Amino acid sequence: MDIAILADAVERGERRAVARAITLVESARPEHRVQATELLETLARTGREAIRIGLSGTPGVGKSTFIESFGLMLVAQGLRVAVLAVDPSSKRTGGSILGDKTRMERLSRSPDAFIRPSPSQSHLGGVARRTREAVALCEAAGFDVVLIETVGVGQSETVVAELSDVFLLLLAPAGGDELQGVKRGIMEAADIILVNKADGDLKATAMRTCADYAGALRLLRRRPQDPDGFPKAMTVSALEISGLDRAWAEIRDLVDWRRAQGHWHARRAEQARHWFEEEVRQTLLAQLAQPKARSLMQSLSEQVADGQLTASRAAQDLFASLWPEMEQTKLPESLDATIDTP
Amino acid sequence: MDIAILADAVERGERRAVARAITLVESARPEHRVQATELLETLARTGREAIRIGLSGTPGVGKSTFIESFGLMLVAQGLRVAVLAVDPSSKRTGGSILGDKTRMERLSRSPDAFIRPSPSQSHLGGVARRTREAVALCEAAGFDVVLIETVGVGQSETVVAELSDVFLLLLAPAGGDELQGVKRGIMEAADIILVNKADGDLKATAMRTCADYAGALRLLRRRPQDPDGFPKAMTVSALEISGLDRAWAEIRDLVDWRRAQGHWHARRAEQARHWFEEEVRQTLLAQLAQPKARSLMQSLSEQVADGQLTASRAAQDLFASLWPEMEQTKLPESLDATIDTP
Known part of the structure; x- marks a missing residue:
């Protein structure tokens, strides 16, 4: 599909083209996502x-x-x-x-x-x-x-x-x-x-x-x-x-x-920020829906439910296996505990 | 700190040890998280x-x-x-x-x-x-x-x-x-x-x-x-x-x-599953709080708010920069669109 042609047709207001463009952005297929992003960027020129x-x-x-x-x-x-x-x-x-x-x-x-x-x-x-x-x-x-x-x-x-x-x-x-x-x-x-x-x-x-x-x-x-x-x-x-x-x-x-x-412009800018951050969060969480992550999560979940593994250990195992490069630290906190042996 | 000693003291019910152990699990410092996980695993033996x-x-x-x-x-x-x-x-x-x-x-x-x-x-x-x-x-x-x-x-x-x-x-x-x-x-x-x-x-x-x-x-x-x-x-x-x-x-x-x-056992198992999955989600989202992710997200967010970038492109840029190995596809959907050029 030629995205430039589709973009032109959308810009001319052709309803069939708009319908097709919406079908494209609704698709979850990776090649469609690439095209959808290209289409939206092209059309941003209309302002x-x-x-x-x-x-x-x-x-x-x-x-x-x-x-x-x-x-x-x-x-x-x-x-x-x-x-x-x-x-x-x-x-x-x-x-x-x-x-x-x-x-x-x-x-x-x-x-x-x-x-x-x-x-x-x-x-x-x-x-x-x-x-x-x-x-x-x-x-x-x-x-x-x-x-x-x-x-x-x-x-x-x-x-x-x-x-x-x-x-x-x-x-x-x-x-x-x-x-x-x-x-x-x-x-x-x-x-x-x-x-x-x-x-x-x-x-x-x-x-x-x-x-x-x-x-x-x-x-x-x-x-x-x-x-x-x-x-x-x-x-x-x-x-x-x-x-x-x-x-x-x-x-x-x-x-x-x-x-x-x-207020109009400020609100649109605020909404754009919000949706960008939301898209990042959703994309990150969608990683857990990948087949490998799903099956590992399911088996670890059962072990946690059975009491064979603590939730923390299971989470660490999952990350070590799927994303070894990720840091598992939480946010910095004000509570910097000093802990002595009793 | 010797986790085995702390675990023994907690198991004997010593209140000061319990207090210290809770301070340990409350800490966000990576070395404390490692110790906390070890402590909880050791104590799981008590049943x-x-x-x-x-x-x-x-x-x-x-x-x-x-x-x-x-x-x-x-x-x-x-x-x-x-x-x-x-x-x-x-x-x-x-x-x-x-x-x-x-x-x-x-x-x-x-x-x-x-x-x-x-x-x-x-x-x-x-x-x-x-x-x-x-x-x-x-x-x-x-x-x-x-x-x-x-x-x-x-x-x-x-x-x-x-x-x-x-x-x-x-x-x-x-x-x-x-x-x-x-x-x-x-x-x-x-x-x-x-x-x-x-x-x-x-x-x-x-x-x-x-x-x-x-x-x-x-x-x-x-x-x-x-x-x-x-x-x-x-x-x-x-x-x-x-x-x-x-x-x-x-x-x-x-x-x-x-x-x-x-019901007692079923509910505890269900809760354990829930908390494990929640911990995984929170750990994943906490990646966005890392300094590098924060600063990149902030600058992209401003460009999205200004209309220089679409939210989708900005999200793709962020992932390509921070986690190039991650797939950005969403969940598979029933909607497998076939899209023709208009």
Whole structure:
């Protein structure tokens, strides 16, 4: 495969090329990793930046309908929109691609939209790396907005929050007791809470829920990257397409303010540092998944479980056998013990 | 230092030797690590096992008073008791040793008790390894019960739960709303919830709180390692020394049942496997803290933040420079992409 040709096609915004490029960065095969790195470096020349919007919400809050309505509104304004899904629990196969496109049928038919379903499987830190690289490809392809959707299983919300410029939390109208269901960390990552389904019978409940969350947000510590009034809670109806334009206006205001204050650039730099360090850690830990390391670790693990070996000795044996050149010292500590014979 | 002599003294249960041995396993110096491993291997010959009791509870619930009263009761029954503290947030220095002993003054004066304050500092997975090895030393020294206390900051409760045979959660009497404060994961790790301060004015509240927690425990999924009626909630008063004998009887019943059913051995084997794998992971990640790795990582990190390098390329550069022999492939995946030129 000619990476230069693929890069050109991605840069021209050809959707099939973007899809192929994402498949390339998703591959774990060593030769594909080499090509993926080359592709990403080539495309870094474009210097293009999209607004990266992270979107979290548990199943049933109407996420697909929201993305469809919100995406179509952006497209109608002349913007190009990419939608990426992060779902570490996904065990879906080929059928899912149809599934993901079916659930956003009208948006997927728009020539200015690109929808990428979540890959069929994931492992370790792979989800983060693949999503991060897919976002970079969409930016290089000239999309104006990249929506990164998560179902909020495990660490996926943290991953998405660390990948986005603006983080939206989509919630359903609910009674007071159910407020507890939102994880504190996610609440703290949110820039805008959108209470969906503010329509029909649920409208009044949605407004009460919104007020409850607005109150909860005021209890959180103000972050430096927040202008007055942020984070905020709003009601929307993805079904009746109401409130979406207001939400988009708030997102743009927030982005403009952060750009002007330098927070935008600082945050992207911080995220880049974070992902680099995370990639190094994951690559290091992935060494333990190599066949030789796995089988040695398994046999030593059994001996430790049987009490034949202490954990420390087993760990030393493993390192001596696999990576004899590595130093096994821990971090320097303040505790420099002097130990005498009793 | 002669490790054989130290091992003999520990095996005879000499408290000063135990203290020195713990200082040795707490040290990060490479020569001390070698000696510590030798010491632990030598002492594995004793085959002694204590009942390891994990104890968690936020400040103010009366943990020190509980340990003092509970420990003195065990000593009065002819048992030898060791108390270890896990406090990853501790920045205390020499003064803390006095502090820790003062807060359990009577217990610390008993010749059948051994109290070890938390070390002055900690890092990465160091807390877990040191505590695990200190527990092994106390077992080899012939203590019948090892109490492992945590203040419940960060991951310390998980560490203690993974180190103990029986996990106690000490709580204060409280109104219904405050129930939410207990982290779900800790609730699920608890074998017995002890509502302390069931004395004086608080007695009625303590009993209501206990009933609330008993109700909450019934909502949790039954674990295979639980006999009928466990996990359970009980009231105690460490101040008036009431309920402690009943709590100890419950602990022994639980331990006897688990031993008879094979859960005791299975759990210890599982924990040993877990700690071995954790030690391997931490040793591997500690490579990044070596001076050469740190400085290279820092300079690459800045280039990634500036957009001069992609995260993937920077990670590849780092590995090529530090560990050229390592393979950088990720885990094999189901996704074996075939990618054509567009």
